[in-house]
Amino acid sequence: MNRLGRLTEQAMGMNDTVWQRHVNPWSGWTRVVTLPLLAIAIWSRVWIGLWSLVPIAVLIVWIWINPRVFPRPKSVDNWMSQGVLGERIWLANEPGTVAGHHVRVARKLTMIAGLGTAIFLGGLIWLDLAATLFGLAVTMLGKLWFIDRMVWIYRDHQSVEG
Template structure:
């Protein structure tokens, strides 16, 4: 995403509505039970929503909210090679990324086997880990300082 898309994605409506993607994707895949190969239609709609979401909303009037700070913190973290003072977050972020990956794998296995308990457990683990990771990004945003984050946000991809 370029700087303009990141600015639009910092809109809290973008961040919060983006949380719908994983459950909708799971539902689209599960729908093969009811609609067979037609499940490719809702699956494609969810993929389109995934791409469209960070581009759909205007830049926020204010970034003084948890979701906007999380999105901006993620952008800062992606450029962490230029911000070595933030690297102490790496072990926690690595752990949360592993937890999110494990949850996603459980979700995929649950969907493949049509196992509702495994699917919902995987979905819960993946989403809770992702939210915890987002909270860490809020922390990174706060540590980086708003002025630095704002200028950093506009100049880095």
């Protein structure tokens, strides 16, 4: 169902402990700002040349460290935490846990975010500001809408488990 998601999860070393920390809304929200910061860092090659590799490397390290640095949340009664919990359910891919209507929408949202990412990367490569900003907007819209769908999956799962 979501092979790329599971591969990403493995590459990030997401075990139970890391997931429990990643549920902290600070983890999720600080990751949201990472993509715009990465765009600025990559674009900075125009201004600072090879020194741009420093902020790029810092952000790549941050992406990996982020789900590990925040404590487990005291509550998951918030949108971002529930989105992360829903994503975990989505990635587990256990038969019967995710309704078909969620699967179809989540796949479409992943394609939207992927298309945005391709435009975003093209804009960064060719230093096209309009393509970069448009791609960034589409990617973030797709990802945030995906997270919203994950919240729905989490809430459906909670209502079934009672």
